[in-house]
Amino acid sequence: MSSLRVEEPSVNGAAETPWSAATGRELTELNARHGWSLDAAELAAVQAHFKALKREPTLAEVETLAQTWSEHCKHKTFTSPIRYREGKTVKLVKNLLQETVAFATQKLKKPWCLSVFEDNAGIVAFDKAWALAYKAETHNHPCAVEPYGGAETGVGGVVRDVLGAGLGAKPVLNTDVFCFAAPTYDGPLPAGTLHPKRTMTSVVAGVRDYGNRMGIPTAAGGIWFDDEYRFNPLVFVGTVGLIPRSAIAKSVKPGDLIVAAGGRTGRDGLHGATFSSAALDDSSSVSAVQIGHAIMEKKVLDAQLRARDKGLYRGVTDCGAGGFSSAVGEMAEKSGKKGGARVRLDGALLKTTEILPWETWVSESQERMVFAVPKDKLAAFAEVFSAEGVEHCVLGEFTDTGRLEVSWKDQKLVDLDLHFLHKGVPRRERPAVWDAPKTAPKKGGRGSEKARAGEALRFCLSHLNVCSREWIIRQYDHEVQGGTVVKPLQGLHHDGPGDACVIWPQAVVGESGGWRGFAVSHGMNPSYGKLDPYAMALACVDEALSNLACVGADVSQAALLDNFCWGDPEDPKALGALVRCANGCRDAALGFSAPFISGKDSLNNTYLDAKGAKHSIPGTLLISALAPVPDVRQAVTMDFKTANNPVYLVGWTSDETGGSLWEEFSGETGGAVPLVEPRSAKEALLAVSSAVRSGLVMSAHDLREGGLAVAAAEMAFSGEVGVRLDLERVPRTKDVTDPVTILFSESPSRFLFEVAPEKEKAFLKAMKGVPLARVGQTIANPVLRVVDLDSRTLMEERLHELKAAWQRPLASALGGWPGQNGNGSHK
């Protein structure tokens, strides 16, 4: 024990000038040396604060401020003023979050939103007794430098978010969405950058091992490939948990003990929060990535939920970015009127004695939760946790002094004013600008291209952003907990691309839950975002909600999560695109009447190469959506079921090929970006949602990348049922005059349905007022036959060939399954 090193009395070692006397430049140097990621204004604010107190800050104090003020924890860009110019209009945005996504939520005032934007996850009603907590996080920087560990701790972190929501929710579903460069990428890669194939396989393994070991099904997700992600891969992980409605309210009372439980604290994961808030370069440190231990977290989960049900604690939060400093600091704010906490770090259980007290305070060691335990409950709390083999330690108590006080032995490490800690971060105005990119408009029609329609279809199906994800999904235990009633892979051979999963959490809620379940889906399309981030936001929400409607969820109760991953917010263009994207989120939420309940932003996804050039990711928005499925027995999958059924197309097809796969195939540019018209889209969506839930359709799929051609092909080969499409019958706007546009336009808010002949009448009645047409029918011959506007056959493609084209890319890039053909496709 004697080997504990002693805390430096203050941050200024002998060689450094004291803070009070330091120039701005010296502070900036100090900041860089310590990796705090504070900007000049923040450093000045810290300096001024301590000057007024007439003392020097301690290292632990500056560390605490740096963690708490990090972009990762504080979302400074989203909550600071922005001077935004769009064309000739200039607008001052005071608080982007409050004026966009949160604004929509406040305006919509849904009674089933039980806790939004305040806890570690958004919480919505499930039924009378239970609620659903949902949170999606990003773990981009760690996955760039150490993909396996980064992905594992990403999952572990978001699971803890859900354990730290309310008094703790039981995780019942994990979601994963990735953005990578193509695994077949063969361009140059700078030193220190991993090959995208290595990143991808390691990230998948990390998500797999943590999720599978914790016994949480990973059953919804997606991937987007674009070589612009080669320096900064994106990894979004989400968790849905079930929580009794009576366990949503949490509190902290002065006098409650601060108790940490779970893993011990070590030197792993120092500076994760500040690291995540900086750009990557070839020196980016692997030591900022923590080590995950799924079984420890499973034990914590088991113990915590038992303690919750016995009422042994009043409040809880997870130890994530910033470790104890953030967790205790956050909970301290809620203690009594003024808030406060008194921490004695001597009590902390450590992995190593070779750790400085300030390191203990900010370490991001995994699998730890912090509880507010009333003194008289401590003994019972301890018994529950030790029965599950989980260690705990008392770190101090919450107070009402308005101060965050931390000591080690008889040494005072931190004595910070809570108000300054939480509200003292200076709000700096940033400039932002958005100008539509100039692209050469398309010339002439596409009539002459129709001979290539079949080739274009195969291009789309084997495109990395469309092709089968079976290589990944099979590695996830997507059925553990016994509630995955609509699986991610659907169809006759269980290998078609499902729109969403449906979870029936019967094993958790018991018989009282009846047949009620929920569905989760995603929407993402960075290609649209490159042309117009506003249109991207609308398209993402449209996609996520359409997916939910297709499987039979009640979209009138859909809740959304936003995850923004962006480049450098100091770059006015990047920030302008972000503002425009957030505006799109607001308008989509209002238009669809679907509130955001939680969100997260990850900025600074940039890479500084050796020559000093900065590479940025494409502005990326992930929309995750969650909605109840009133009766899971009414759920529908996307595979065609039998021959001789009418096939209906819902929604207008316009000439919208901007950012589409058709443009990529043909080399065309300048097409209009698909733009959602929320009012009519919402009407159609609600009608679809209700028709599906009433059992009026046999199969349902929405039209996205690759348009009508891809959707029809996927439905047909997944069900091994052929289809004939008559393009003449497709409802379309006047600008659509050729078959190629009808087949490959990516107009949003469209669906394809297979309807049983005897239900046709009822279906049409349910869809009254919604643009739709019977565009073909399912056929016994296993082909996709497309009849041109002139009634001639435009193409006839064999389903097994289409399916093979769709199944091949990931399997061949990543090393397929031995005997891949055995179960999936025939022949």
Next chain:
Amino acid sequence: MKKPRVLVLRTAGTNCDLETASAFKMAGGDPELLHVRDLLKGKAKLFDFGIVAIPGGFSYGDDVGAGRIFANEIRGQLRELKGFIRSGRPVIGICNGFQVLVKAGILPQTPSGEQVASLTFNDSARFEARWVRLRINLQSGSLFVKGLPEMIELPVAHGEGKFVVKSPKVLEMLKKTRSILMQYVNEEGKFAGYPHNPNGSLFNIAAVTNPEGNCLGLMPHPERYVTRWHHPNWTRQTFCKEGVGLELFRNAVNHALN
């Protein structure tokens, strides 16, 4: 009639406990989740229960091989489990629970009680989740499969499910005692290699019973197919099968009742 008490044995890393308990409840049992520590400390008694289930998961993280540590715990400290089996009461080990029974030397059952088989890494070298077809040996004396059709479907989800034996004699013994309860097959009921046999198991073995028929270990997850809505094809019109997995639990409960 009093419902038979079912012990669903938990330890660190068990993760299929809730749905296994739920399946027993649906089957008419009275399940109780219990940590192995509570049994070892004497807080609960094994023989107070009519049925024991060891559910799936990653007991102790599968750190030194799937199920190994839990198996050692049972072999060393929970010796009465063997007596429990000898008493004729139903015992089922699913997935990790099967791995535990095998590594504890309980299945395949031998006079010496030594471990003569193992479940090791899949031939694909990956964790895989997929539905498989199984052929049940209806000649076996297993109480769990009474009334079941010869061909059933169940999901598997594991990285270490390849059944191997110490020597060819073990396989002969298993055949002779009709202890091979389920084998992986294709749509036609024939042995057909990967992915029909998802892990490369010897002789396509998916489930093993003791000759008396009251102790079952299997890699597939019957608790994940207890209603028709668990099957991947239930949304297809031609599909009308009920949750066959439930029958295994029902048979165990009915046996315990008698």
